[in-house]
Amino acid sequence: MALDRSLVSGLPAFAGLSGAEADAVLALARSSRFPKDTEVFSQDEEAGQFFLLLSGHIRVVRTTSDGEQVIARYINEGELFGIAIAMGRTTYPASAVAAVDCVVLSWPNSVWPDLQARVPAFGANAYQTIGARLQDTQSRVMEMSTRQVEQRIASAVMRLVQQSGRKTQDGVEIDFPITRQDIAEMTGSTLHTVSRLMSAWEEEGIVRSGRQKVTVTDPHALMLVAENRRKK
Amino acid sequence: MALDRSLVSGLPAFAGLSGAEADAVLALARSSRFPKDTEVFSQDEEAGQFFLLLSGHIRVVRTTSDGEQVIARYINEGELFGIAIAMGRTTYPASAVAAVDCVVLSWPNSVWPDLQARVPAFGANAYQTIGARLQDTQSRVMEMSTRQVEQRIASAVMRLVQQSGRKTQDGVEIDFPITRQDIAEMTGSTLHTVSRLMSAWEEEGIVRSGRQKVTVTDPHALMLVAENRRKK
DNA sequence: GAGGCAGTTTGCGCAAGCGCAAACAAAGGG
């Protein structure tokens, strides 16, 4: 069953590809569905495929040897993920879990060398993705080194809202279910601290939140919190 | 003046290249010297070149908007650095400072597309480098999220010793000058805390240290500290 | 060899944020 190029036109991973090239890439892909809370791949498992998220949201999680979890990132629609092959790895460094029902394209790693040779722009986009993620991750290290917890949590929420925000009447809502625990694992803190801070922000009218739900009602104020310039 | 391929044979960046290919790459390179404490390139400056460290040690530093510094990594002999071009960036995301006198090869970014086409193995090695650094940086995020300061500092020192250790009669010494402040900037702590901990370790006979100098006398014990399994 | 600088050590007090515990609330399933 053929995949239509309209599925992927406009996605950054397919930027700079001719229609014929996109078709060639798609001809090698397989699409599949992952229900909420299922694993697309698992940390340390032999990497056999790479992926593109067509719809949904995916949580990339690393688990330490003693069982603590850290959320490496959320994958948004249109992004490549699980591209261990482009990093010269043979295993996945993290697990990928569907945060909601997802539709995913996948390619066997075996097509990578060929694909790279025949459609260099596609390979280049993958490398670009990795470069961008390195930047991101470096920034996160800086944040964790220099900012305190409230600022980090505020930044994380801002980022989620910007990347996966959905306008509602109240403000902008993160459009997938996310727990206090998740936010804690993104920021290197605890669900207790996240809960306390979000309650405080709610008090101040910056956010509204409920079970697995966060809506930012005053993005500007949250930005000020992130920059530690709030006149408390 | 031609650079001899013996300069670079055996370096990971040149792995998988034929002699002729290595020569082709070297023909486009220029070598230069950077005295201790000089900048090879500067954060946010337009990226015009990429580099390979032939000898010495280089500190890669990011500075936040409010002037705090974080050491992103140390570059060891034989490694590529400043490869903004391979990440699709037009500016350097950090500054690179010679920690000791250094010898460096550099290529203008303009040769990159051509180089990649003619010597794909070289490009692939660069991408591999970026992939490895992403892994590294992710691990650092995990460490900062889940381990406490003493363990992080112990890990950082272990890593430095493994990558840039020089055997002495007392143990293994980090073979470039490094201050408490530097270690603090690598681990997201303060020079005070680093100093206190190193004093304690010295007490226990794990390290010996002095001005800009760290020697690990008992690597095994330091490993235990890093894993928080020391029987204090 | 005197002076100054850069790096280090250490004491003391304090605050951020964690850990633990307990209660509460919203979904969801039978």
Added chain:
DNA sequence: CCCTTTGTTTGCGCTTGCGCAAACTGCCTC
């Protein structure tokens, strides 16, 4: 509709590690 599960809130005490300050010590320069 009840019961279980999963997520959230909040109080309290305490530890980690930071901030500030002051003293100290190699090392380099003149």
